[in-house]
Amino acid sequence: GKIRSGGVAMAMQGSGISGVDVGSATIKLNDDGFYALTIGAADMGTGCDTILAQMAAECLECDVDNVIVFGADSDASPYDSGSYASSTTYVTGKAVEKACLELKDHLCEIGAQMLDCAKSEVEFTGQGIETLVGQKSVSLSDIATKSMCGNNISTQVTVSHSSPVSPPPFMVGMVEIELDKETGQVEILDYVAVVDCGTVINTNLARVQTEGGIVQGIGMALYENVQYSDKGAIAENSFMQYKIPSRLDMGKLRVDFESSYEETGPFGAKSIGEIVINTPSPAIAHAIYNATGVWQRDLPMTPEKILMSLPEEL
Known part of the structure; x- marks a missing residue:
């Protein structure tokens, strides 16, 4: 039967609402050489804190354990439309990627000053900044220490992203x-x-x-x-x-x-x-x-x- x-x-x-949703991320180099990632999207069990930390670690060429994630706090987090409309990985993830790339550029600029050369002559290695020729380098901890004294280049970057598609x-x-x-x-x-x-x-x-x-x-x-x-x-x-x-x-x-x-x-x-x-x-x-x-x-x-x-x- x-x-x-x-x-x-x-x-x-x-993937999010095109032309509407906004994702934001703040990435900061801490004084101990670790990174702090602050997001405005709430982890509702989807694991977005882990995923966004993985993206930051991939961009910054470090272990995911080197990225500390601070979850959504409307008083402290950068603005984010929120964890809805299937948008977090796609929209906020892109903001994380952009913020990390901008931070790397800032770190290269500080590292070049410390190595007394042009920014175009250095590269980001994940552990620090290294010259393309001569193999001189400075560590992330050294850059973090340098950023506290006589420095005009930010080691904290906030980026917002909205997709037209x-x-x-x-x-x-x-x-x-x-x-x-x-x-x-x-x-x-x-x-x-x-x-x-x-x-x-x-x-x-x-x-x-x-x-x-x-x-x-x-x-x-x-x-x-x-x-x-x-x-x-x-x-x-x-x-x-x-x-x-x-x-x-x-x-x-x-x-x-x-x-x-x-x-x-x-x-x-x-x-x-x-x-x-x-x-x-x-x-x-x-x-x-x-x-x-x-x-x-x-x-x-x-x-x-x-x-x-x-x-x-x-």
């Missing part, structure tokens, strides 16, 4: 279900997702975001129902009535990434925050259609709705 079938869906999203990430989701003809119950057996979010900055964080978004999408597709009484009271006012999927409801989740390069993004990155919730509902609806011949148009696709829509000959 059960039918197994598959469904597929493709989706696209955006919003390059879309893409995702395909494929699901295998088992549908019980007697009850209308749908069980997820296997879900495979492939995401193109440009260059993946942190594979582990991108993977868990994708898995979490898929689980949320499955909940939206099959479980999470909101009903009101005639007086406006919500029937599902606790987790006893408002069902969200648990790990036991998920079957197998498989995630892979198709790498691409987005020229306008930091290190070629696009967003991943919201795209990952978009494919479960249409993919599951497609699978239910393949099993029953009936399209489900309302969410959630509960067993009752499915059972009531089944043709008698099924």
